[in-house]
Amino acid sequence: MDLAIITIYLLSILSALLTGKTTAAGNAVLEGVQEALLFAPKLCAALCLWSAVTELLERGGAADALARLLRRPLSLLFPIGAGDGETLAALTENAGANLLGLGNAATPAGIRAAKGLVHLGAGRELNTLVVLNTASIQLLPATAASLRASLGSVSPFDITAAVWLASAFSLLVGLTAIRLLNGNQT
DSSP states (O other), rough: OOHHHHHHHHHHHHHHHHOOOHEEEEEEEEHHHHHHHHHHHHHHHHHHHHHHHHHHHHHHTTHHHHHHHHHHHHHHHHHHHHHHHHHHHHHHHHHHHHHTTTTTHHHHHHHHHHHHHHHTTTTHHHHHHHHHHHHHHOSOHHHHHHHHHHHSOTTTTTTTTHHHHHHHEEEEEEEEHHHHHTOOOO
């Protein structure tokens, strides 16, 4: 367990003891556990749904078509990584899954891409990959919409424009920071 989490737990217990609110703290813990147990199946259902959608896109050829569309822009962002077929394939799979809002499905491809970039010695490109994954521009914010729907939102996709704006801005800031901090280094 992370030291910060342990510290928070210990400070919470100490605070409850010092303020005499141990019953309230205990009730809050039990309520949190109950909420987590009710929420977890909803989250799992959404993850299963979008994993199935990803599988259908792959089997139907849509994922390959998206990968072909992404190869050229990704080759510009990752010139060293584009020279290695496996790394480029992982980069396109990762970017495609992120564009579709399937962040959890993008993780394995992102890890493969990162390993490929490390193997190629492409440090700046690895930084770029981290920024792309963090900004995670999403054409369809599927995971966020699934979470909103599971919590009772009537219009779970009404956040789409805000997601586009926020992720595009964060990507621009991240890529600018990489350019300023790393210059032309690889």
